[in-house]
Structures are given as structure tokens and as C-alpha cells.
Amino acid sequence: MRLTGKTAIVTGGASGFGAGIVRKFTSEGARVMIADINHSAAQDLADQMGDHALACAVDVADGASVTAMARAAIEAWTHVDILVNNAGITHLPQALEEVTEDDFDRVMAVNMKSVYLTARALVPHMKSRDAGCILNIASTAGVSPRPRLNWYNASKGWMITATKAMAVELAPKGIRVNALNPVAGETPLLKSFMGEDTPEMRAKFLATIPLGRFSTPQDMGNAACFLCSDEASMITGVAMEIDGGRCI
Secondary structure, X not given: OOOOOOEEEEEOOOOHHHHHHHHHHHHOOOEEEEEEOOHHHHHHHHHHHHHHEEEEEOOOOOHHHHHHXXXXXXXXXXXXXXXXXXXXXXXXXXXXXXXXXXXXXHHHHHHHHHHHHHHHHHHHHHHHHOOEEEEEEOOHHHOOOOOOOHHHHHHHHHHHHHHHHHHHHHHHHOEEEEEXXXXXXXXXXXXXXXOOOOHHHHHHHHOOOOOOOOEOHHHHHHHHHHHHOHHHOOOOOOEXXXXXXOOO
């Protein structure tokens, strides 16, 4: 029960890595807001988690929506200890010059602007308490980019740099900021990363991962729990790879 008494917001928490983090956090005693653009999926997961979870519809690329999410969490619990910026999207694999402007803007809004918006909404609250933990879900794509996912790669590289910049600035106020860099995982985004979900394409991706498997929501939940717990109280500005050795 490493998170007993803690409260957390997990964006994109209704599926994939986010759901894995939600399940781990609640099992460790945290109260969790499952914030997702798919409210029905968020509510379904909250119902499974019981009294320790609540669902919130949010568009992480919209300032008013993010502000409303933060307000709802503070009204429910009086304080927010942990923010997990997990919501993310990608464009389909293609030559960098062929990605449409709309797709580019959408990736930057969800993967990058959202981190600014959640910080704007919740950092003042954390500063007022001289405590807080922010965890950004980046990617190995930001460390070792794959071809044909250029602008997605760039958005995750930005998130890693943002994590370190936030950590340095917020440390004097007792706020820790870290990131996780997962390799491709068993989530709804996997097919988008690969372009097509076939045995041949899976084998191609797995060949780049020394441990020979994709990351799982459980892997992410375990790592997130550690970095957001008091056990990691001396850790900030870290971008931890959850990648089976891919970035070695």
C-alpha cells in the first residue's frame, strides 16, 4: 500500500498504459481520477475500481477542459498529490513530408500542449502545498527514433526535455517531475505504430527489443508506482526506460 492517502489524476486513464497505471495505483491505496476523452470507458473502469476511482471526461488539448478536470479533482479530494500525463496519440507511419498539417497539429496538441495545460492548471496548487509529483509518459521514440514516425518521435523528445526542465524549476517547491519511456506496448496504439498488425510486423518490432517482448500496462503501472511513491523521494528529472533493452 505504497500510495495510501495519495490522490492522483491519470490522463488517458481508461485504456492501455493509463489503465495499467490506474489499476496499480488503486491497488496500492491511491484515490484516482480516470481522466479520458472517452468518458464511458473511464466510467466503466472506475466502476471496476470501486470507491477509490472516479471518472472525468477531458480533452487534454483544450485549456478549459483541463482546468475543469483539475477543479473537479480538487473539489473531490481537497488536494492532488500526483499527476500522470499519459494521454497520447500518433500519426500513421509515413514519410515525414507526407504527414498532413492536421495530423501534425493533433499530435503536438495532445502530446505536447497537454503537458503545458495540466501544468498551468495544477502546478500552482502543488506549489501552494510545497509538494507534488508529476509523471510524464514519453517514449523510447524520444531517445531512439524509429523511421516514418518522425513527428511523433519529436513530440516525445520534447516531453523528455520538458520533464527535465520542469524538474529543475519545480524542485525548490518540493515538486518532483519524472518521465517513463516505454517501448511499443500491447495497447490500442500498437497497430498505429506498426501501420498494420501482422505476425511479420510484430516480429520486426520484437527483433529490436532484447528481452523479446512488448511492454505491458502492468510494466508501466509498476514503474509509475515506484516513481510516484515516497520511495522515490530523491528522484527527479529522470526519464526511465521501460523498454526491454531497446535503447542500449
